[in-house]
Amino acid sequence: MDIRVQELEFDAGVELARFTAASGSAGAIVTFTGIVRDTPDGDLDRMEIEHYPGMTERALGEIAQKAQDRWDLSNLLILHRFGDLKTGETIMMVATASRHRVAAFEAAEYLMDYLKSRAPFWKKEFTKSGATWVASKRDDEDALNRWKP
Amino acid sequence: MIDVMYFAWVRERIGLPKEQIETSAKTVMDLVEELRGREERYALAFEDLASLRVAIDQELTEFDAPLAGAREVAFFPPMTGG
Numbered sequence: 001m002d003i004r005v006q007e008l009e010f011d012a013g014v015e016l017a018r019f020t021a022a023s024g025s026a027g028a029i030v031t032f033t034g035i036v037r038d039t040p041d042g043d044l045d046r047m048e049i050e051h052y053p054g055m056t057e058r059a060l061g062e063i064a065q066k067a068q069d070r071w072d073l074s075n076l077l078i079l080h081r082f083g084d085l086k087t088g089e090t091i092m093m094v095a096t097a098s099r100h101r102v103a104a105f106e107a108a109e110y111l112m113d114y115l116k117s118r119a120p121f122w123k124k125e126f127t128k129s130g131a132t133w134v135a136s137k138r139d140d141e142d143a144l145n146r147w148k149p
Numbered sequence: 150m151i152d153v154m155y156f157a158w159v160r161e162r163i164g165l166p167k168e169q170i171e172t173s174a175k176t177v178m179d180l181v182e183e184l185r186g187r188e189e190r191y192a193l194a195f196e197d198l199a200s201l202r203v204a205i206d207q208e209l210t211e212f213d214a215p216l217a218g219a220r221e222v223a224f225f226p227p228m229t230g231g
Contacts, residue, residue, distance in 0.1 A: 034231055050156060050157055052154070052156055052204075052207070052223060052225070054207055055204060055207035055223070058207050058208075059207075059209075080230065091231075092230070092231060112231055115230045115231045116228070116229070116230055116231040117227065117228050117229075117230075118209070118228065119228060119230040119231075120156070120204070120223075120225065120228055120230075121228055121229060121230035121231075122156060122157035122225065122226065122228065122229055123229045124157070133157055133158050133226065133229075134229045135227075135229070136226070136227035136228065136229050141227075
């Protein structure tokens with residue numbers, strides 16, 4: 001299990017190769033990479049990600065533990081950045097490894113759903129017309145309901 | 150003494166990331182009422198509690214949670230990770 005919260009940019013390809021090498025006899029690896037996208041108007045200057053040091057690591061640890069309790073995973077990665085990011089840069093990545101693909105897919109979706117609305121990160125977009133905090137989406141909150149027992 | 154922390158637009162509205170508060174508030178809600186009464190910027194930050202989340206000692210909780218024994222309380226908007 002590898003959980004990292006960092007300012008530094010990372011290479012998703014390098015991370016995947018490292019994760020695969022550390023995942024033993026996994027038959028399936030699923031990864032998701034989040035990229036900073038431009039606004040529909042194409043005027044994004046940069047994005048700033050704020051987090052709550054201490055609580056972030058704790059929340060991610062709990063989310064990862066719940067995923068491991070629920071699915072048979074041989075490895076799990078959560079990598080999330082904070083600070084200043086430009087369009088096209090990687091924001092975050094999750095990876096799950098399991099003997100079977102269903103577990104790997106489901107666990108990756110679970111991690112993303114919880115990360116979206118339970119990990120203390122906040123995004124602020126800086127465009128030519130000003131700065132705005134990205135609002136949480138009702139859909140993101142609804143997405144958690146499908147994992148309720 | 151309790152450490153009170155603010156993040157994202159809550160931090161911007163209040164104008165600081167963190168402060169120490171001497172309080173006898175029994176619940177988070179009592180603390181919110183106390184802060185609201187202080188100055189306009191607090192009243193503005195705590196205007197709509199439905200758009201806020203709270204954590205006690207880095208665990209998400211509810212506004213009616215007791216503050217007894219708490220060292221750190223944080224207020225912030227709904228998270229937008231991922």
